Amino acid sequence: DDAAVVVVEAMIFYSFFKTLVGQEVAVELKNDVALVGKLHNIDQYLNIKLLEAKVVDPQRYPQLTAMTSIFIRGSVVRYITIPKEHVDVALLQDAARKASKS
Amino acid sequence: MATALKEWVDKQISVITCDGRNIVGQLRGFDQVTNVILDECHERVFSMEAGVEQVVLGLYIIRGDNIAVIGELDAGLDAQTDLSAVRAPALNPVVHA
Numbered sequence: 284d285d286a287a288v289v290v291v292e293a294m295i296f297y298s299f300f301k302t303l304v305g306q307e308v309a310v311e312l313k314n315d316v317a318l319v320g321k322l323h324n325i326d327q328y329l330n331i332k333l334l335e336a337k338v339v340d341p342q343r344y345p346q347l348t349a350m351t352s353i354f355i356r357g358s359v360v361r362y363i364t365i366p367k368e369h370v371d372v373a374l375l376q377d378a379a380r381k382a383s384k385s
Numbered sequence: 386m387a388t389a390l391k392e393w394v395d396k397q398i399s400v401i402t403c404d405g406r407n408i409v410g411q412l413r414g415f416d417q418v419t420n421v422i423l424d425e426c427h428e429r430v431f432s433m434e435a436g437v438e439q440v441v442l443g444l445y446i447i448r449g450d451n452i453a454v455i456g457e458l459d460a461g462l463d464a465q466t467d468l469s470a471v472r473a474p475a476l477n478p479v480v481h482a
Contacts, residue, residue, distance in 0.1 A: 312453060312454070312479070313453075313479045313480055313481060314401075314403075314405060314453060314476055314477045314478060314479045314480070315477050316401075316454075316476070316477075323388075324388040325388060326388045330388050330419070331388070332388045336456075342473070343473065343474070344473070344476065345431065345466070345471050345473045346399070346401065346407045346429065346431060346473070346476060347399075347401070347454070347456065348462065348466070349399070349456075349458050349459050349462040349463040349466065350399055350456025350457060350458060350459065351456075351457065351459050351462070352393075352456065352457040353454060353455070353456045353457075354388060354390060354393075354454065354455040354456070355453070355454050356419055356449070356452055356453055356454070356455075358450075358481075359403065359453040359454070359479050
């Protein structure tokens with residue numbers, strides 16, 4: 284199974300982002316591009332698929348204006364901004380605690 | 386791999402590479418590390434001095450390491466933009482630091 288090449292740990296963040304599918308998120312990339320859109324899907328590499336996406340500064344980045352569905356490679360993400368209301372902090376802390384024990 | 390690019394096969398897509406280039410073409414294939422096969426592709430070179438220059442490339446394989454973003458090109462929106470009138474600086478390269 285090719286997926287075994289990547290070290291599969293507790294996948295805390297993968298599981299966490301799966302709970303946010305459908306929410307509007309903002310993604311800032313390592314090339315400084317900022318995008319917003321609805322989180323449609325995420326995978327074990329934290330590759331992101333955004334729907335109804337738009338680039339925050341379309342004048343600066345016309346290359347991205349004709350794209351409404353965007354796939355972002357996990358390795359180029361700098362930040363993902365998420366709605367605070369949808370974060371269960373206690374659950375996350377608990378998962379992190381369990382992961383650090385093993 | 387849930388975020389499969391399967392639904393975009395044979396569709397027109399736009400790839401932003403890690404060195405800041407924009408390559409447009411038809412997606413023919415991909416794999417788990419996001420290596421991509423692009424058919425009939427061309428590079429769109431953006432600059433502040435002149436309109437968008439389109440450089441024809443043909444059939445390309447782009448290695449996944451070098452891919453930042455893949456977007457489904459909305460044909461309608463793309464047709465609306467007059468590329469010769471667009472002035473924009475080049476995209477920054479991806480910096481992993």
